[in-house]
Amino acid sequence: MILEYLYATPVASIIFAITIATSIYVFSNPQMYGTMMLHPYSIHRDKTKLYTIFTSGIIHADWGHLLFNMFTFYFFGFALEHFFVLASGSIGHFYFALLYIVSLVLSDIPTIVQQKNNAGYHSLGASGAISAVLFSYILFQPKAMLGIFMVIPMPAYVFAVLYIIYCIWASKNSNDRINHDAHLFGALAGVLITILLYPWIIRHFVEQF
Template sequence: MLYYLYATPVASVIFALTIGLSLYVFSNPQWYAKLMLHPYTLHRDKSKWYMVFTSGLIHKDWMHLIFNMMTFYYFGFGLENMFVQFSGVLGHVLFAGLYVVSLILSDIPTLIRQKNNSSYYSLGASGAICAVLFSFIMFQPKAMLGLFMVIPIPAYLFAFLFLGYCIWASKKAYDNINHDAHLFGALAGIGLTILLYPWSISHLLSQFL
């Protein structure tokens, strides 16, 4: 635990805060209405801007939380470590920036699309986590993972299966989980990574050529 706090303090805080606040709202569901993203309200009352952030720290249920936190655990801690290797101590700040900015960018299409839909709410860290996932793949696309803890699969294939599922789910589900944010989070993660480390494009291509 102390190693993670020292080596990857930002990922550790995000991980602990997301789990802690999600568990709190599981036991106190009245907080969902206060912390979830509600574009209709936010469009009319800009003082509710905090919803963009708080909605990314809570989850619908155990399965939603476990799935997102497992993905973050596999990729978030490793990505912060890589940023530190590339940029020294500044890497911690850059990782925090990528996570927070991606969380905001991934919600913008939803805020625009649902601004007049008073019945639409969403929650989950999906957009920011997808940004972390695709940023990681820019550097280590062939890192091997265990799908369902068993089936070996390269990171780039996992990412596209993950994204494909989320796009499909966004068309099928009515569960308050913002599946659309996955796609825009992935794009934000790729874009911000290229902005921070332009050489990541040639590095990624070199892994496949």
Template sequence: MRDYLINTPVASIIFAFTIVTSIYTFSNHQLFGRFMLHPYSISKGRKLYTLLTSGLIHRDWGHLLFNMLTFYFFGFPLEMLLASLSTWGHVQFAVIYILGLVLSDVGTVVKERNNPVYYSLGASGAICAILFSFILFDPKMMLGVFFFIPMPAWIFGILFLGYCVWASRNARDSINHDAHFYGAVFGIILTILFYPGVIQHFIKQFTGA
């Protein structure tokens, strides 16, 4: 625990706070409702805070577990990697996560701005930003998905995004599946802005050049 706090302080705080807040709101329905993203209110200049708070809560245990496992696999390694590349690495990680969370909801706010009954929640937009940022640096890292399925990170990323696209079209829940795609895009953009050379690095991983 001490090593995590020293080496990956931002990821540790996000990880712990998201789990605690999500579990607490499972039984606190009033706070759960207040924290959910509400595009209709945001379009009217109200409840802007839900752009952040919606990423601190999850629909159920399965939703929380899936997101936190993905964050654990990629968030902690990414912060450690960024910290090794720059003295601003911890700050860069925080920027990618927070902006990934907020910007991934922009499309949903625009799409649902006239729908007063639409609400959504979850940290998936920020998780996708972290996931695809990491894949740019180490696309061939082998993962033990669900602890027993060996899989390169880039394949996991494709499958994860594929699931998000499917869920966006077919799911009937309050999870903001549309945010996954935008989170991935902004995660890639922000990483390239911080480290322009990562594009060439990514290509070299597959070409060996």
């Protein structure tokens, strides 16, 4: 089974394995958080800290954070890489990696700009890139049934609208210590990159209705 995943969706498999392994490692080595977490204040003053844009995306705050993100990635990341390969052949693997990595960066840029003078602000997790994966998947399958907290079923396009509305509201009003801006801009990055890679996806999306 593992070999099948590695052969069919190698990029998703590697991302999945690295993220889980690294997150579990820092759970028992909390001193690593300071090295790997995104800290906009430090990045603004020391460009050598730019690497934390990437390292912060492979660590998580706790088991709940990790499991929720990896659960989402498992169901949509592997399927999306498969869609890319069906659309582009073997280069689809590269396109999937490109979407994930570029979205990870783009999802953090607004946070870096907004929090550059806040020495107490830190962020971590793969949520921005995973939001990109989810929204790219929705462009391919807008009528797939998704659910809020995996409980309330609804078409994917309805979920996407509610997700964006909530992220916009939460980024302005919530005090839950979740980086809702990363979710929002990750989702938008996923849509933009998918359209740039596959301009026909717009017509495909519309034709589903």
